[in-house]
Amino acid sequence: MTYQLSADPLALGGKSFNSRLIVGTGKYSNLQVMREALDKSGAEIVTVAVRRIDLNDRSGQSLLDYIDPRKCMILRNTAGCYSAEEAVRIANLGREAGLSDWVKLEVIGDEKTLFPDADGLLTATKILVKDGFVVLPYTNDDPVVARKLEDAGAAAVMPLGAPIGSGMGIQNPANIRIILENASVPVIVDAGVGTASDAAIAMELGCDAVLMNTGIAGASDPVAMAQAMKLAVEAGRLAYKAGRMAKKLYAAASSPLQGISR
């Protein structure tokens, strides 16, 4: 039986999605390229940031004109927030601007690595969950923090593979596996995916989805990479469901040992 996306949907925040690839909208050279890449990726959820309107330049095109709301749900982030207070404020502002109660929660602890501030993240998660938000927290790969976020009511946990925009891939697959073992909510690798194999690896581990931005937008040909990522997420998911062979230290011949002509 051929694998069907529709028979293996992602259940997230009370909704169902065929695509397990979530894509960011930042860093594209122009909005047309972004639109084509989003289209090729098959993503049904895209992330956006909340920023001040530029009062001195009102000529800019609107990002939302390039996203088809029939195909894509918009997930607002709290990028650039360094405290729970800031993140809660931006989450609320974003909700006021419209679209949904969903938020990709980021509380950053360090400017160079953009690693999350676990403490602030937990605090903000509790506040926002209580306020009726569907919270998807971007977290580190610490299984203890992941469990605390789930206990706080997060709709998923989103451990990083590597620093945002680094493209270094899944740096700690062992920790991601432990998070997967403990989690009752979806686990979505968010950050660090640089090429197709990184996405496939995340899915082969058993992750429910992958979120990426620079991996696509930073490629020489973002539209082609978007397609590669789509295929990689599907391949990784199918490989996971197929149940890989066990790894062995020594060889086990694939051809019969008898009947060799000498």
Add this chain to the structure above:
Amino acid sequence: MLEINGEPRTVPGVQNVGQLLAQLGIVPERVAVELNHRIVRRKDWSTTPVSDRDRIEIVQFVGGG
């Protein structure tokens, strides 16, 4: 004189948030407004007064990861 998105601005003849946005040429869809650190609900824009030295934040959605 108001402070809008961190910049001082004079926007004459504006009495409420709704008028302010119109004066600035801002399309109301998909923006959010904060007045003196409090979010102003969309339904209250036309009835929320704007006064001298108010601090206003107007945000929208942009590309991000």
